[in-house]
Amino acid sequence: MRLVEFPVTSGGVVLVQVEDAKHGVAPAGRVEDVIERSKETLEQALEKVKPAAEAIIDVMSGLSRKPDELTVEFGIQVTAEAGAVLAKAGVDVHYTVTLTWKASS
Numbered sequence: 001m002r003l004v005e006f007p008v009t010s011g012g013v014v015l016v017q018v019e020d021a022k023h024g025v026a027p028a029g030r031v032e033d034v035i036e037r038s039k040e041t042l043e044q045a046l047e048k049v050k051p052a053a054e055a056i057i058d059v060m061s062g063l064s065r066k067p068d069e070l071t072v073e074f075g076i077q078v079t080a081e082a083g084a085v086l087a088k089a090g091v092d093v094h095y096t097v098t099l100t101w102k103a104s105s
Contacts, residue, residue, distance in 0.1 A: 003035045004078065006042040014042050016078045049076055060097060069100035 004016045015035070038045065056072050073096040 004038055005035050006038045006040075006045060006078075009041050009043050018077075018079055045078060046076070049074075056095065056097060060099065063099075065101070067099040068102045069098075071098040071100075072096070073098075 002018050004018050006014045006016060008014055052074070053072060057070060060067070060070050060072075074094065
């Protein structure tokens with residue numbers, strides 16, 4: 001387990017806990033020694049997954065019978081090196097899409 005510090009555009013920082021599969025357990029020490037600082041802001045990291053969310057919304061919104069509500073869920077994994085990436089479950093990335101139609105009055 002490692003901590004990655006992401007600066008936030010509006011000021012301050014966010015600490016994100018990330019798994020460290022290649023290094024195993026972090027050695028005991030001060031928290032400051034375990035924190036890795038990202039070179040990009042949290043907003044910049046999250047921008048990388050925006051095209052996937054927009055693509056799903058665009059396709060589902062193009063249905064001939066438009067839903068009243070559209071919910072999209074997917075996992076985001078954050079790393080210091082790559083920023084935010086879509087998290088995978090097993091071999092494939094997993095999306096949950098919920099479309100809701102309400103009865104007309």
